[in-house]
Amino acid sequence: MLLRKKQKQDVDSDILALTKIVGTKSILHYKEDLLSYDCDGFTIHKAMPKAVIFPKNTEEVSAAVKYCSDRNIPFLARGAGTGLSGGAIPLNNEVIISLVKMKHLLEVDYENRQATVQPGFVNLKLTNSISHKGYYYAPDPSSQYVCTIGGNVAENAGGAHCLKYGVTTNHILGLEVVLPDGEIIEISNNGVLDMPGYDLLGILTGSEGTLGIVTKIIVRILKNPEAKKTVLAYFDNVEDGSQAVSDIISAGIIPAALEMMDQTAIEGVEKGAFPVGHPDDIEALLLIEVDGIAEGIEEQIDQILSVCRNRNVREVKVARDEEERGRWWANRKTGFGAMGAISPDYLVQDGVIPRSKLPEVLNKIRSISDEYELRIANIFHAGDGNLHPLILFDSRIEGETDKALKAGTACLKACADAGGSITGEHGVGIEKKEEMRFIFSDEEIEAQTAIRDVFNPNNLLNQGKLFPTPSRCMDIKKVIKETAVTK
Amino acid sequence: MLLRKKQKQDVDSDILALTKIVGTKSILHYKEDLLSYDCDGFTIHKAMPKAVIFPKNTEEVSAAVKYCSDRNIPFLARGAGTGLSGGAIPLNNEVIISLVKMKHLLEVDYENRQATVQPGFVNLKLTNSISHKGYYYAPDPSSQYVCTIGGNVAENAGGAHCLKYGVTTNHILGLEVVLPDGEIIEISNNGVLDMPGYDLLGILTGSEGTLGIVTKIIVRILKNPEAKKTVLAYFDNVEDGSQAVSDIISAGIIPAALEMMDQTAIEGVEKGAFPVGHPDDIEALLLIEVDGIAEGIEEQIDQILSVCRNRNVREVKVARDEEERGRWWANRKTGFGAMGAISPDYLVQDGVIPRSKLPEVLNKIRSISDEYELRIANIFHAGDGNLHPLILFDSRIEGETDKALKAGTACLKACADAGGSITGEHGVGIEKKEEMRFIFSDEEIEAQTAIRDVFNPNNLLNQGKLFPTPSRCMDIKKVIKETAVTK
Incomplete structure (x- = not known):
């Protein structure tokens, strides 16, 4: 007592x-x-x-x-x-x-093309704050209307337009960081491509909150492209759609974005908040955006249209105006949430594969879906081979959460086996700690935890994330299973 | 005995x-x-x-x-x-x-746009080996006809075309590394933008040979741009030239390269191996290259020409053909060596500044030149603010080597004071160890050496480089002075 x-x-x-x-x-x-x-x-x-x-x-x-x-x-x-x-x-x-109270835009330096923000500043607000001057911030995760730039730094967030413009790490020019002992350091490359010493900005970015707490961020801002065109293409079969993705890249075009959805995903988004009337009997759609100088755009669009036609596209169209373009993107960007319309629960996975393995891995995912008797929707960044299988399940049914987790792991294994990675932009967190073993040897994991210990020697900051912890006898899959919460 | x-x-x-x-x-x-x-x-x-x-x-x-x-x-x-x-x-x-015997191109995978090379493979040979298929390797240090890709990885080498395409680290997809204990590890991002865990590729690249020895390198290869145009502009005064640099970037153009030379540099290159007939009475020249889709190029060239005219350019011309373009680039790329024609010795420095500080820092360098009574030529990557002051001296004259070293340090201090960095692409090595203090605090240097110790705990690999070593009581400036070798 x-x-x-x-x-x-x-x-x-x-x-x-x-x-x-x-x-x-x-x-x-x-x-x-x-x-x-x-x-x-x-x-x-x-x-x-x-x-x-x-x-x-x-x-x-x-x-x-x-x-x-x-x-x-x-x-x-x-x-x-x-x-x-x-x-x-x-x-x-x-x-x-x-960090939600540290949510201010501190400075915009148009001349040197950079902005300084607090970590709780919402991603999309940055573009909204500078667009009147013709600038924008490139990394655009689908959650950008609510997610914060501090979180983007922690996860090295990507987004649809990262195919051409790179992920968060390519846009970070400086960080103020509180180290796990409370010390405040500043790391900046002053807009310099190659800073002397080791790439601390690079280590911090994407370290998933295990090395320090970011309290100020200097990001690169970009001038709006002069022109933008968006294409929507419907394919009767997935292979043709995948092949069109390869053909576009092989033609030397780097679209600003190149997104794909399969039939199950289309069923979801059309029942979601932003339906746009996609046909329900196609196997794949591509959403392709090119941007740049006005003169060059038309030719790229012509090339893309002809690639699609060569791959038996059923229908292909160019957005008539900004309003139509906006509707297509809203339909795509709210895609994960829209799965709620066709399934009580879903688990989104995030694997990456070499682009050339797209048809093979999509087939493999189809057979995983059959094996676990769970529908899997695919809605993803096809241009950079970043898959997002959405495993649909019902947590109220005994054992189905566990089955979904296993199916998710099988999808990641398929990506790793195809020479890819277990995460493209969502991070490892607790979800994929054990799957780190699919791509890293014990030595490689040790090298990484040794780096963590340099910054975070007592491991008080964000314990139990990012790395498998065999020595601490924690079986995360078991923990998840035992504590899984049903909605 | x-x-x-x-x-x-x-x-x-x-x-x-x-x-x-x-x-x-x-x-x-x-x-x-x-x-x-x-x-x-x-x-x-x-x-x-x-x-x-x-x-x-x-x-x-x-x-x-x-x-x-x-x-x-x-x-x-x-x-x-x-x-x-x-x-x-x-x-x-x-x-x-x-590593010069490990000099082979091991594989080119055009479909996934990557090539695997041994570390001793010469930079330019890669482009030469893949150009018949319409591909090239982007990082192009001026020494590219002889420097190796392994060395480029160690130094995170840049080059004239890194303004648009990024430095070496942006083109590395995987490394095989022998760690300082002899263990061999492979680090690859499989072409993935965001690998889970810490960015080991990023740490290794630019670590100046202090973390491991790279024995295999997977690099990204790029499709040749459809078109390329090169502009040469002569300015009567440096301010106008610097201002034109800012104006071009502000106009939203990202040239593939944007190089500048001042009057002393022009004197040198015109007496070097590849003279092209630059006038000897101009204060600055700009060499500007744009590339991309043919349709867009002409408009960009028009914009560049009109920016130059607004800044009182004396003469501006577009390269008539590939042959003329090649001669302009040979004149620029052999610029450092050409200084031998006007000075028995030269020391090249490598500082970076925010682009907007260009006129101010160039003025400062002029006053350093006056103070130390040494001519300083400037030949540099103006587009990304990467200065290369070439301090001309004669080591046969007592005390002049020392004066040149001091003038070089003063130039770096000017860059650091302007919010820049002490190296853009040449690395720290032994030359700029002490100058690391201009931009890093003791804590920041400690964090970095702690990372070195993770990989290289006994510090047997490339000792005494990259970081100031006060505790070991080694005053590198003193060492250099005492052991300086005259030609």
């Missing part, structure tokens, strides 16, 4: 101390308030944090981190919580450091 | 063992044979290696590394030896592992 009381007191003293750092309006610690922080976009696993704090500036982040670090309290950073691999789930009763 | 004999025997046993690994035809150890390995492109400092070995495959590299590592013998890798910052100079009587 005495012990219980003491424990309670300990907890309270931490909450009190953290409240002193961030203020009473910037901390949550009652269980009912914490409920919405028990998972992120990876909803299959849930766990409760110790508290959630909302610092308003770098100094508060640093003070909170230092407090936790000195007392051996695990902690992690959280942006909008849209991550799909569980990177912001508090596995060990963490203090969550939410 | 006994001790001396024993030492001699020790040396011999190492040479014997290494000979057993690589064969008698692949090792040099007599002093006269080692003379050409006492420096690289940074000729101001020289030091003798213990031996030079020429392994023919990864296994021999690994065996030699393991031998050295087990016996605490320092070692380093060397490519063509064209590096400009002393990264391949054996400061500690190293065994040099020369």
Whole structure:
């Protein structure tokens, strides 16, 4: 009884101390308030944090981190919580450091083409803030209307237009980072392509919140392309669609985006919030966008149309205007959510394959679907071989969540076996820790954890993510299975 | 006496063992044979290696590394030896592992747009080997006709066309690496933009041979642009030229290359091997290249011409044909060497500044030239703000080498003060170790050396490079001064 009381007191003293750092309006610690922080976009696993704090500036982040670090309290950073691999789930009763109050655009330097933002600044707001001057921010994850640039840095987020413009890491010019001991460092390449020393910006970007907490970000902004054209092509069979993807790239065209959806995905998006009237009996559609100088665009469009026709396209059309283009993109970008219209639950996977293996791996996914008796929709970035199989299941049916997880793993295995990777842009988080073994040897994983230990020696920051942890005897698949929450 | 004999025997046993690994035809150890390995492109400092070995495959590299590592013998890798910052100079009587016998193109995969090469494969040979199919390799350091791709990886080499296409790190898809203990690992992103885990490819690329020895490289190859146009513009004053650079970028044009030379540089190149008849009384010339789809090019050229005219250009012309274009580029790319025609010695520096600071920093360099009474030629990648001040001096004159080194440091300080960096593409090596302090705090340098220790814990691989080493009490400027070799 005495012990219980003491424990309670300990907890309270931490909450009190953290409240002193961030203020009473910037901390949550009652269980009912914490409920919405028990998972992120990876909803299959849930766990409760110790508290959630909302610092308003770098100094508060640093003070909170230092407090936790000195007392051996695990902690992690959280942006909008849209991550799909569980990177912001508090596995060990963490203090969550939410960065949503650090949500300001600090500076735009048009002359040197860069903008400085706080980590909680929403991705799409950046483009909205600079578009009147003819500029935009290139990385465009489908969740861009809500996800934060801090989260994008953690996950090295991609998006439909990363085929031509590269992922987040290609657009980061500088970071302010709070290290796991509370120290604040600045890393900048000042717009320089090749900074001396090791590529710390590169290591931090995509480190999934395991090396430090980003508190300020300098990003590259781009001038709007002079012209943009968007093509929609319907194919009676998947092979023709896949082959058209290869043909377009082989023709030397690098589209700004080259997206594909299969029949099941089309069924979903047409029942979702933004239907556009795609036929229900085609096996594949391609959404292709080219941008650049006006003069060059028409010729590229002609080439794309003729490639599609050579591959037996049923129908192919160019968006008449910005309004039609916008509807096509809304239909595509809300595609994951639209799966809710045809299935009570879905699990989205994120594998990458060499483009030339597209038909082979899509076939393999079809046979995985047959084997596990679960429908799988495919809606993905075909141009860079980044697949997103959406495994449709019903968690209310006994054993179906487990089956979906297994089918997902089988899809990733198929990607790895085809010489690809287990994640294109969603990250590893807790979801794919064990699958890291599909592509990395023990030595390679050790080299990576040794780098983590340089920054995060006590492993208090975002514990149990990104790497398989055999020595700690944690079987994540077992944990997920045992704690899986049904909707 | 006994001790001396024993030492001699020790040396011999190492040479014997290494000979057993690589064969008698692949090792040099007599002093006269080692003379050409006492420096690289940074000729101001020289030091003798213990031996030079020429392994023919990864296994021999690994065996030699393991031998050295087990016996605490320092070692380093060397490519063509064209590096400009002393990264391949054996400061500690190293065994040099020369990779020039591993010089083959192993595979070209046109479908997935990648090529696999050995580290000793010469940069330009790659483009020459694939151009008949309409492909090329983008990074083009001026030394590309002789430098190796392995060396390019170590230094994260740039080049004139990196303004549009990015530096080496943007073109590396995979590496085979022998770690400092002899272990062989493979790191590949399989053409994937965002690999899970930390960005090991990024850390290795540009690590200046301090983390491992690269023995195989998978690079991205690009389809030749459909069209290419090159413009030469002469300006009566530097400010107008600098302003034209800014105007071109502000207009939303990203040229493939945007190079600048000042009057002293022009004097040099016109007395060099490839004169093209530049006027001798202009203060600046710009060499501007655009590439892409034929239709778009003409409009860009028109924009560039009108920008130049608005900035009071004296003369501006478009290359009539590939032959004229080739002559302009030969004149530019052999520019450093051409300085030999107007000065017995020169020291090339490599700083980076935000593009908007170009006029200010060029002025500062002019006053450094006045202060040290040394002529400074500027020939550089203006588009990405990568300056190359060439400090002309005569090492036969007492104290002038020292003055040149000081003037070089002052130029770098000017770049760092303008918010830039101390190297754009030549690396830090031994030349700029101390200048790392201009841009990194002690903590930031510590974070980096901690990463080095993960890979290279005994620091046997390429000792004394890249980082300032105060704790080891080595004042590199003093070392350079004391051991400076006159031509």
